[in-house]
Amino acid sequence: MTLSIATPDDFKRIHGLLIANVRHSKYNGFFQEDNLGEAVKTYLDPDTLQQRIALILQDDEGKDIGLAIFELIYVSYTDLSFARIVALYIDPEHQGKGYMDEIYEAFEYWGKRAGAKYYSVGVSKDGADITNRGYKQYEVMYLKEVN
Numbered sequence: 001m002t003l004s005i006a007t008p009d010d011f012k013r014i015h016g017l018l019i020a021n022v023r024h025s026k027y028n029g030f031f032q033e034d035n036l037g038e039a040v041k042t043y044l045d046p047d048t049l050q051q052r053i054a055l056i057l058q059d060d061e062g063k064d065i066g067l068a069i070f071e072l073i074y075v076s077y078t079d080l081s082f083a084r085i086v087a088l089y090i091d092p093e094h095q096g097k098g099y100m101d102e103i104y105e106a107f108e109y110w111g112k113r114a115g116a117k118y119y120s121v122g123v124s125k126d127g128a129d130i131t132n133r134g135y136k137q138y139e140v141m142y143l144k145e146v147n
Contacts, residue, residue, distance in 0.1 A: 001099055003068070003106050006054040008044045014054050015040050017067040021089035043069050043086075050114050055106060057090065057099060066090040068103050072114045083111025084120040104133055 006014050015037055043054040050072070057066035069086040085107060090099055111119050121135060131137075 001060065001102065002058045003055045003102060004058070005049070006044055006056050006067075007046060008041075010054075010056060011037075011040060011044060013056060013064055014044065014067060017056070017064060017089055018069075018087060020091070021067065021087055024089070024092060043071075052086075053110060055103075057103070059094065065094045066099065066103075068107065070107055070110055072111070072116055073120075080118065081114075081116050082118045082120040083107065083114060083116035085122065104130075 018040060040054070042048075043052050045052075052071040053069070055068040055070075056064055057068065059065050066089050068088050071084055071086050073082045073084055074080070075082070088103065090103075107121075108119060119135070121130060122141070123130065
């Protein structure tokens with residue numbers, strides 16, 4: 001398995017993986033896929049790797065099987081900064097093979113180098129628990145669709 005930093009040349013690969021992420025999530029239908037393209041471009045700029053980054057996950061044969069997108073968020077009225085996982089996707093065929101350990105290691109390594117004081121991870125998968133990785137539940141978010 002390899003994790004590599006995505007560049008502008010990887011736009012189609014990242015865009016396709018992000019669409020797969022949405023389609024396999026509980027947010028399927030929540031986002032308009034046409035709008036995801038512009039958002040992806042902001043994570044592929046090599047000049048902003050300290051603020052945001054996209055990684056491509058490949059299996060041992062070089063096939064794209066996932067992505068991880070991270071960003072640094074500053075709380076404007078404090079000196080706090082959070083490294084946050086924006087999107088995380090592993091193809092369902094490859095889940096449960098230990099790739100998450102390497103993704104979390106890459107996330108925390110990048111977050112520390114980017115200057116984050118905290119790591120923030122949102123979990124949308126039912127029953128997911130990452131306390132074994134040193135995280136604690138800090139808040140619960142609720143979502144209501146507005147028509």
